Amino acid sequence: MQCFDAPCTAACPTHIDIPKFISMIKSNNVIGAAEVVKTSNALANTCGKICPEEVFCQSVCTRGKQDSPIWIRELHFFATQHEKEKGFSATKAFPKSKQNVAVVGAGPAGLGCAFELAKLGYQVEIYDGRKPGGVPRNSIPSFRLAVRELESDTKFLSRFFKLKTQSVDANRFEQIRKSQEAMFLAVGLGQDRMLGVPGEKLKGVIPVLKFLEKAKANSTSMKIGKRVVIVGGGNVSLDAAATAKRLGAESVTLIYRRSEKEMRVWKGELEEARKQGVEIRFLINPVNIVGRIKAQGIRCRQTRLSRQKDKSGRQIPVEVAGSDFVLDADTIIIAVGQTIEAEWLAGVERQKGGYVKVGEGFQTSVPGVFAGGDMIAGEGTIVQSVAHGKQAARAIHEYLSAK
Amino acid sequence: MEYRQLKEIEIYPLRDLSYDFLGIHFENPFILAAAPSTDNLTMVHRAFEMGWAGAILKTTSVEGTRVDLAYPMMSTFDHEGRKLFGMGNIDLISEHHIDTVEYNVRMLKKEFPEKMVAASIMAGRKEDWQSLVERLEKAGADLIECSFSCPQGNIGEDPGKMLAQSVSATELTARWVKEAAKKIPVSIKITPHVTDIVEVARAVKRSGCDALTASNSIQALMGIDIRSFAPYPSLGGKSTYSGMTGPAIKPITLRTIAEIARNVDIPILGTGGASTWSDAVEFMAVGAGVVEFCTVVMHYGFRVIDDLKSGMSHYLDEMKFSSPAAIVGKALPNIVMHDDLPRRTVRSHINEKLCIACDLCYIACRDGGHMAIDQQPSRVPDVDRERCVGCGLCQHVCPVDGCIEMQVAV
Numbered sequence: 001m002q003c004f005d006a007p008c009t010a011a012c013p014t015h016i017d018i019p020k021f022i023s024m025i026k027s028n029n030v031i032g033a034a035e036v037v038k039t040s041n042a043l044a045n046t047c048g049k050i051c052p053e054e055v056f057c058q059s060v061c062t063r064g065k066q067d068s069p070i071w072i073r074e075l076h077f078f079a080t081q082h083e084k085e086k087g088f089s090a091t092k093a094f095p096k097s098k099q100n101v102a103v104v105g106a107g108p109a110g111l112g113c114a115f116e117l118a119k120l121g122y123q124v125e126i127y128d129g130r131k132p133g134g135v136p137r138n139s140i141p142s143f144r145l146a147v148r149e150l151e152s153d154t155k156f157l158s159r160f161f162k163l164k165t166q167s168v169d170a171n172r173f174e175q176i177r178k179s180q181e182a183m184f185l186a187v188g189l190g191q192d193r194m195l196g197v198p199g200e201k202l203k204g205v206i207p208v209l210k211f212l213e214k215a216k217a218n219s220t221s222m223k224i225g226k227r228v229v230i231v232g233g234g235n236v237s238l239d240a241a242a243t244a245k246r247l248g249a250e251s252v253t254l255i256y257r258r259s260e261k262e263m264r265v266w267k268g269e270l271e272e273a274r275k276q277g278v279e280i281r282f283l284i285n286p287v288n289i290v291g292r293i294k295a296q297g298i299r300c301r302q303t304r305l306s307r308q309k310d311k312s313g314r315q316i317p318v319e320v321a322g323s324d325f326v327l328d329a330d331t332i333i334i335a336v337g338q339t340i341e342a343e344w345l346a347g348v349e350r351q352k353g354g355y356v357k358v359g360e361g362f363q364t365s366v367p368g369v370f371a372g373g374d375m376i377a378g379e380g381t382i383v384q385s386v387a388h389g390k391q392a393a394r395a396i397h398e399y400l401s402a403k
Numbered sequence: 404m405e406y407r408q409l410k411e412i413e414i415y416p417l418r419d420l421s422y423d424f425l426g427i428h429f430e431n432p433f434i435l436a437a438a439p440s441t442d443n444l445t446m447v448h449r450a451f452e453m454g455w456a457g458a459i460l461k462t463t464s465v466e467g468t469r470v471d472l473a474y475p476m477m478s479t480f481d482h483e484g485r486k487l488f489g490m491g492n493i494d495l496i497s498e499h500h501i502d503t504v505e506y507n508v509r510m511l512k513k514e515f516p517e518k519m520v521a522a523s524i525m526a527g528r529k530e531d532w533q534s535l536v537e538r539l540e541k542a543g544a545d546l547i548e549c550s551f552s553c554p555q556g557n558i559g560e561d562p563g564k565m566l567a568q569s570v571s572a573t574e575l576t577a578r579w580v581k582e583a584a585k586k587i588p589v590s591i592k593i594t595p596h597v598t599d600i601v602e603v604a605r606a607v608k609r610s611g612c613d614a615l616t617a618s619n620s621i622q623a624l625m626g627i628d629i630r631s632f633a634p635y636p637s638l639g640g641k642s643t644y645s646g647m648t649g650p651a652i653k654p655i656t657l658r659t660i661a662e663i664a665r666n667v668d669i670p671i672l673g674t675g676g677a678s679t680w681s682d683a684v685e686f687m688a689v690g691a692g693v694v695e696f697c698t699v700v701m702h703y704g705f706r707v708i709d710d711l712k713s714g715m716s717h718y719l720d721e722m723k724f725s726s727p728a729a730i731v732g733k734a735l736p737n738i739v740m741h742d743d744l745p746r747r748t749v750r751s752h753i754n755e756k757l758c759i760a761c762d763l764c765y766i767a768c769r770d771g772g773h774m775a776i777d778q779q780p781s782r783v784p785d786v787d788r789e790r791c792v793g794c795g796l797c798q799h800v801c802p803v804d805g806c807i808e809m810q811v812a813v
Contacts, residue, residue: 014406020709029680029714040411090415092416377404384406387406
């Protein structure tokens with residue numbers, strides 16, 4: 001197709017020049033195609049594997065108006081894989097004269113920002129207590145993204161900045177803030193939200209991030225109950241459901257308090273979970289966890305959708321009296337969202353939902369401190385986080401250039 | 404959240420693709436052929452900014468020359484769902500006469516001194532040919548291309564016949580233009596529609612002209628509407644023969660360039676059917692010094708230069724060639740006459756692991772080869788090595804790359 005001023009490029013948060021890289025694949029210049037992708041997206045290989053194209057590029061493909069959209073992400077992944085196998089193309093020397101900038105958090109936003117800053121000539125140090133990669137490394141299930149697929153990106157990126165395997169606490173935060181010209185925060189949402197119902201402390205009740213991280217780290221040896229119930233209605237809950245199935249659970253039931261229409265999930269993932277045999281039950285609210293030491297089940301109450309809508313525009317579920325029932329379960333996974341884990345952020349202004357408040361240009365309430373990724377909006381996709389990082393780097397550059 | 408579209412910071416170094424040809428420095432081997440894309444100052448300006456190494460401004464003529472165009476002038480040869488496999492035009496020459504083109508050359512050279520700015524000319528009388536050359540040289544053009552081969556019509560005494568179809572007329576006219584040129588190199592754009600292209604090339608060489616542009620579009624009848632019987636492009640039901648360009652004519656051009664390069668020692672500007680960087684490599688491998696592009700630009704825009712440069716850069720790296728000039732003529736020693744071909748016993752070999760069992764090789768061999776492939780219960784066809792003569796048809800109908808190979812029999 002090679003549309004001009006292509007909607008796919010506009011729809012990609014990192015604005016990869018899609019017609020250009022596809023035309024390069026067509027001419028058998030596959031390395032050139034990979035270079036086009038990597039020029040715009042720091043986590044090129046990772047996004048090529050798991051970016052939800054149904055919400056971005058492919059959803060607006062012009063070709064879709066004629067017959068069916070081009071499989072853009074597949075082509076993207078083909079190119080980045082090819083380049084990885086042939087050996088990364090040499091990059092040019094970036095200017096190396098500018099000031100120091102610190103990045104806290106080596107997930108998609110942090111890496112995206114650090115790479116963009118390096119291109120602009122800054123000396124960048126990234127702090128993370130764990131190996132670089134963030135969510136894609138730690139909690140996206142291996143069947144969707146293997147660690148080696150992410151490492152293809154982190155290996156490529158690691159030469160452009162200094163990686164410090166150090167956690168950040170209140171003292172270090174102040175120390176870094178004072179010693180660096182600017183700072184970018186991208187620590188993500190590391191803390192599971194709980195339901196706040198009785199019985200959540202019982203054995204067998206697991207917050208979803210802990211579950212996914214443990215599963216990713218020990219995918220072959222991890223044990224799981226026979227009957228698993230997952231509470232939640234987002235993509236993370238679907239990841240957990242599919243993972244539980246793969247770990248050998250006999251039955252996996254996902255309960256959600258609204259209906260399918262209100263689920264914030266990618267259709268492909270929902271279909272995949274169903275294909276795996278996950279039972280998805282709607283209009284159900286958890287009341288309490290049943291059991292003494294170990295969880296034995298979850299008491300639920302049916303809901304109906306009221307006419308009233310919440311801020312997200314979705315109908316508010318209300319419980320139906322006298323509709324209680326118990327679902328038997330030996331593993332209960334709570335997947336109702338995450339919050340920021342870092343207590344040392346006390347001095348940084350927050351917004352509703354606990355996210356860090358940023359103004360235009362990703363500036364927080366603390367001068368010289370910028371933030372992006374899941375911790376500012378919880379948009380939740382890798383490509384959006386990479387785009388935050390990239391845009392924030394430009395904003396930091398403007399800020400430091402004006403100083 | 405809105406994601407602003409920022410200008411990307413380039414992270415990959417640009418490879419030097421520059422070299423000298425015809426005494427002119429080319430920043431890369433990719434130039435624009437004389438065509439609608441080079442008929443307008445703004446358009447050439449844009450092309451240069453995007454990285455094209457040069458342009459041959461659309462064929463011009465002396466003031467007062469009547470240019471009587473007919474519209475619509477474009478039509479296409481679409482093949483199995485692919486648009487523009489070939490493109491036909493019944494365009495003639497530029498409606499801009501030499502005064503405008505002189506101005507365009509001056510403006511372009513002023514702003515882009517490092518780019519190759521050429522102009523294409525066509526005339527009838529000796530004094531017109533010569534005045535066009537003199538005026539363009541004075542305007543600062545780097546090269547003059549003389550169209551001896553526009554298939555749609557010529558200015559002159561023998562309309563409908565191309566100048567380059569006559570060896571003697573080619574030599575005579577080429578002498579006129581060369582005589583008028585002081586220092587500027589002159590290239591004669593020829594047609595493959597001749598009995599012996601080598602004779603024409605020798606005539607150009609004898610004339611003293613500096614180079615050949617090989618070759619112009621292919622005379623074609625683009626198609627017929629099978630219900631109204633109007634040929635394409637239909638102008639109220641009537642049409643005429645087109646000049647066809649685009650991917651469909653690439654093999655014809657390759658042969659033309661190769662045949663000239665094998666027999667006549669004269670620099671060649673390759674044109675006619677090149678769309679990609681690898682097409683350019685092929686043109687150069689059979690003897691072209693630079694490659695002119697037109698149809699692909701008319702289809703996708705000047706932006707195709709990005710892939711041309713990127714693809715060529717990676718190719719040179721892979722081949723460890725220091726410059727595009729290293730490609731020129733590389734394939735020529737491998738083009739031989741039929742008598743000199745190696746004669747070996749070859750047999751088809753089907754890789755069972757790659758075979759998708761479509762049986763296309765079977766049906767092609769059964770009805771178009773030597774009935775040497777047998778169907779099997781597994782659907783993976785079996786080559787009978789007694790009946791197979793090694794013609795290679797099966798290999799080319801096979802949809803899987805590398806599945807069928809012609810192996811030398813021991």
